[in-house]
Amino acid sequence: MEKNLTINQIQDFKGKYPKQLWYLFFSEMWERFCFYGMRGMLYFFMVNELLMNKEVANLQFGATQAWVYAFTFIGGLFADKIFGFRKSLFWGGLLMIVGSIILAIDPKEYFFLGVSFTIVGTGFFKPNISSMVGMLYKDGDQRTDAGFSLFYAGVNLGAILGGYFCIAIGKRELFASQIAEGLEWNVAFGLASIVMVISLLTFTQTQKSLGEIGLSPLLNIDKKKRVLYETLIYLGSLLIIPLIIVMVSNTRYTDYFMYIIGPVSLLYLAYEMKNFSYSENKKLIAAVIFMLFSIIFWAFFEQSGGSLSDFAAENLNKEVLGLQLDPNGVNNSANSVFVVAFAALVGMVWIWMAKRKIEPNTVVKFGLGFLFLAGGFWVFYYTKFFAGADGKTSLDLFTFGWFIITFGELCLSPIGMSAMTKLSPQKTQAVIMGMWFLASAYGQYFAGLLGANIAEASENATNLEKLNTYADGYQQLAIYALIAGVVLIIISPLVKKLMQDVR
Template sequence: MSLTLDEIQNFKGKYPKQIWSLFFSEMWERFCFYGMRGMLVFFMISQLNFHEKEANLQYGATQAFVYAFTFIGGLFADKILGFRKSLFWGGILMIVGSLILATDPHKFFFLGIAFTVVGTGFFKPNISSMVGQLYKPNDSRADAGFSLFYAGINLGALLGGYLCIAIGKGELFANYIPEELRWHLAFGFAAIVMVISLINFVFTQRSLGTIGLQPGHPDSEIKSAPIPKWQEYGVYVLSLIFVPIIMIMVAKTEYTDYFMWIVGPLTLIYLFYEMTKVTPSERKKLWAALVFILFSILFWGIYEQSGGSLSIFAAKNLNKDLLGLDPNGVNNSGGAFFIIFLAPLIGLLWIWMSKRKIEPNTIIKFGLGFIFLGLGYYVLFATRFFANLQGITSLNFFTIALLVITLGELCLSPIGLSIMTKLSTKNLQGMMMGMWFLASAYGQYVAGIIGAGLATAKDGSTNYDALISYTDGYKQLGLYAVIAGIVLILISPFVKKLMQEVR
């Protein structure tokens, strides 16, 4: 290896140089993911003729499996593939899924989605784990690094979130793209950017030293026997077998219910089993990680209305008073736009506060994240006061809500990625990162149920009635988020003891 792990981790300045390469690989992968995410509900309602309630449940099921599979991807990476091979295999599956959707999104919708779900499961948790390994344990610069990395995620989300839905709807390039090809090209964009992401990662590997190598590799930090080739190939075959299973379970949302009721308890049992094999000090840290994981389920259940009910709200109840932009495009990419500018600043703020010994601990940051999330949903509720009699309200005011919600996300999500790496033992990092995303899966699942519950306007009711129904629901979600934030701040001393020296 050209670089040792110590040489990588003993970098000068605020950021290790490798983070920029990982930043770009993740950026293009997130273009693919958020581009599809932004299209799902609108495409199902406008092209596949799903009812709003049904579309929300389908959205929740799809997103739940995306994040649930990150746990499996993280586990296989820890035990068999290593982070690098897992990431590359996931990228290939995502490219295949995007190409299937580009070929015929109406006919092969669930097949393409299934490939994307499995691929994301292998890609997503492992690139985050590699970012964590760029830092030594308890390096105060790690939170800033993850905030920068999170900006890369959201640059991809901004581009993919706006461009894909706007092209599919005909809001962009309508004069150049025939109507019958718009959705094909919108889905096809995702395949193109994933190819770019993988090419970038091929060159990135040269500067990663031992980070992400397969278990048993001669240069790996943790020495172990080489992994038999049949086990590696078995993972590839098994992941392909998962595709038709995921396809059926996403298409039939009742199967998702069974899966979510089973996989969560089984995962906790497995974690408790692994906890019996660690030291008491490490076990306390894993308990602290579990507190963060459980609260994050509620956070994402409320936050992820952006891909579900807010997508319907944007299509039906928002005007174009923000520079003539498409409301769905703004809904899909507005948060990402704010993160790009705010994430590096907040990361530097944490460093500034840390040097002066006034930085809030991670659990208080989580609490603040919930409070900002709740305030953002109160702003969404307030959009009703700007509505006309047709139930159309201001996109400008809606965008302010996205800004406030984004502040909440920045207090929680990048810090969550960082804290999982800090609280995990060396041999459980991939699994714990997977559990963090599994919590997101439950959040997405809850988001679909919440979104379906918000679609209470009866057939034949007016657009104004739908506006009132949705904003009433957003007010309730805001209250729940604020209460959760206060609870987190109150229990912060107890959780801080479990975390020990970890901040």
């Protein structure tokens, strides 16, 4: 019965959330366990196991994460034109499983090979499940932001588990007596592959409830021709992996790619815009403005995987509210803990404010996101005043910094995903969502450059001097975030005009 549901029947749900959202929630949760588990291990593994220079490791981490998000644009494009959301998601999940298994076999020998499979797989998986969430709602449904906030809680529930457990296992902070010495990283990467299998099984067993959402846009053409197109994508995505290995392992090639992919994606969008009305194109311009500001946000926020990872390993004690915890695990997962705790509440606040017609528009929410980001980095800076002579400072205060930043993320990221679906025409939604994640790629790329600069400045310094260098760098980021937030709030009336009826 469920497989015959129309989009209208799905969108005419009662209550706060459609039931399909819960299915996508759990599939995304386990995929994010895999992704954030891998992400949380990369920088530490490169520095401590591959013995990379910290400046180089920051650049490598930034390049790796930039490629992950850049491929979401490509994955979104193929989903829009050939695969459909569902098939793209499934293929991406399979590639992520293969990448994790390769790393589990020998993470040192096959590091870049396994990472490259994961990069391509995430590109096919990530933008399309987010697009399907957007299609569960009718245009103008005031429950959309709340739905994306709940979905974002699923993202972060997976990030909590993966972000803490994987790095803690790799560092032998967890299950050390159960894992043979020398195999801890194999187990950590292997755990990521297991949960990705769970994610795919969750999706395949519940996808009938999506009705016609996410099916191939080419169902009306000859089957042989459709299969040919799909086969070419399968082969192409495998054949490109050696190229990705070269590009990721040599960051100067990533530089060239980032110089090209952004302008090319904008030109492609401009080409697509000739098929839309003047009103639709104004909304697309607004979407691009959000993307540009999101680059700045993620360049600062994603210090978590690079410079903040190093800061956690060397400059933080191991106690949070009296509990002994691994500082790297806390750095990877504290933000996600707070998102899970407060995402639904923030979503309900938006609904409550909307009913009373006092809800801030999307632009102002973005501006508030930057103000919270600035506050969190100011707290990171302030940790320097609590340091001992050994350069170790308060993990409690550091965690509080993430508490503040979390509200900034909740004002920007789920709201941004929701805005992309509302501002883009139906037939180009996956491409726009891909461009949203491409903006994140630039954020990751610039995060690596910022982290490398901080690492270079602290080279050959004592631990206390390193703490002061990192803290002073975070103070500068706090100032820039504050400026960006104020600018966004000032220009909000102009952007709101471009958005027209979209709040």
